Amino acid sequence: MKPGRASLKARQYIEHLAASGRYQFSSADAQAALAVSPAAANVALNRLAKQGVIASPARGFYVIVPPEYRALGCLPADQFIPALMKTLGMPYYAGLLTAAQYHGAAHQRPQEFQVFLEKRRLPIECGKVRVGFLIRKRLQEVPVQGLNTPRGSLLVSTPEATAVDLVGYQHQAGGLNLVATVLSELAEKIDPHKLAAAAATAPMPWAQRLGYLLERIGAADRVAPLKEYVRARAHESALLLPNAPEPPKQGRARAAKVERNGDWKLYINTTVETDL
Numbered sequence: 001m002k003p004g005r006a007s008l009k010a011r012q013y014i015e016h017l018a019a020s021g022r023y024q025f026s027s028a029d030a031q032a033a034l035a036v037s038p039a040a041a042n043v044a045l046n047r048l049a050k051q052g053v054i055a056s057p058a059r060g061f062y063v064i065v066p067p068e069y070r071a072l073g074c075l076p077a078d079q080f081i082p083a084l085m086k087t088l089g090m091p092y093y094a095g096l097l098t099a100a101q102y103h104g105a106a107h108q109r110p111q112e113f114q115v116f117l118e119k120r121r122l123p124i125e126c127g128k129v130r131v132g133f134l135i136r137k138r139l140q141e142v143p144v145q146g147l148n149t150p151r152g153s154l155l156v157s158t159p160e161a162t163a164v165d166l167v168g169y170q171h172q173a174g175g176l177n178l179v180a181t182v183l184s185e186l187a188e189k190i191d192p193h194k195l196a197a198a199a200a201t202a203p204m205p206w207a208q209r210l211g212y213l214l215e216r217i218g219a220a221d222r223v224a225p226l227k228e229y230v231r232a233r234a235h236e237s238a239l240l241l242p243n244a245p246e247p248p249k250q251g252r253a254r255a256a257k258v259e260r261n262g263d264w265k266l267y268i269n270t271t272v273e274t275d276l
Helices: 003-019 027-034 038-050 081-088 096-102 159-168 176-189 192-199 204-216 224-233 250-256
Strands: 024-026 054-058 061-064 113-117 124-126 129-135 144-149 152-157 259-261 266-268
Touching: 003 027, 003 038, 003 061, 024 027, 024 081, 027 038, 027 061, 038 054, 054 081, 054 124, 081 152, 096 113, 096 152, 096 159, 096 176, 152 159, 159 176, 159 192, 159 204, 176 204, 192 204, 192 224, 204 224, 204 266
Parallel strands: 113 129
Antiparallel strands: 024 061, 054 061, 124 129, 144 152, 259 266
């Protein structure tokens, strides 16, 4: 088949998929539908990609770009991540600032779409769309919920699990002050009992920091079960700001003016301020 004819047939194939409501396909799907060699299929698909009709967020995985997203150069991430993760066979969930935004805590729009996986994966750049991947231990135990998008259902961490992750990944969430700001917007969505259950999927210091921050921002009514969990299971004091210099031993703490919060077994080694 001549290149021009293959490209025409490829466009017809794309139009047929879109008409049937399907906006993702693989290079193998296209090759089979076009009945051409892998090289010929790639040439035809590359031509359509240069025209902005399709885009490829991952090797061998393509999305159809409707006219309303041509300026973006790709489908929005939430419209292709579920299909991509299914294709790769990888458990996932959208989290951190991305999840917070879905739950109404949209103080700062994230610069990239944040997704948790069990294994390391390089970030995606597709047109103006950016997807960052983070590794989460015990990922499949993290509470998630499905949210509908125009192209299917996206798995997102629950408000409680989002709060836990924000504290655990505070650097990737913009720092402790921004985390506290987002938590103040997220707090009304948090169920106290579900919060304690979500904290059980993460390291204990995350729960200690989260409880302190929620009290600090005026959401003490959300922390009773979490406080019971920490009191029963936390055997060591943690630092509010991780990776900072260790505080002095107990006998020197007062002289150095390092506050220790007994309820949360936490050294308050930084000042937290919200933007609200």
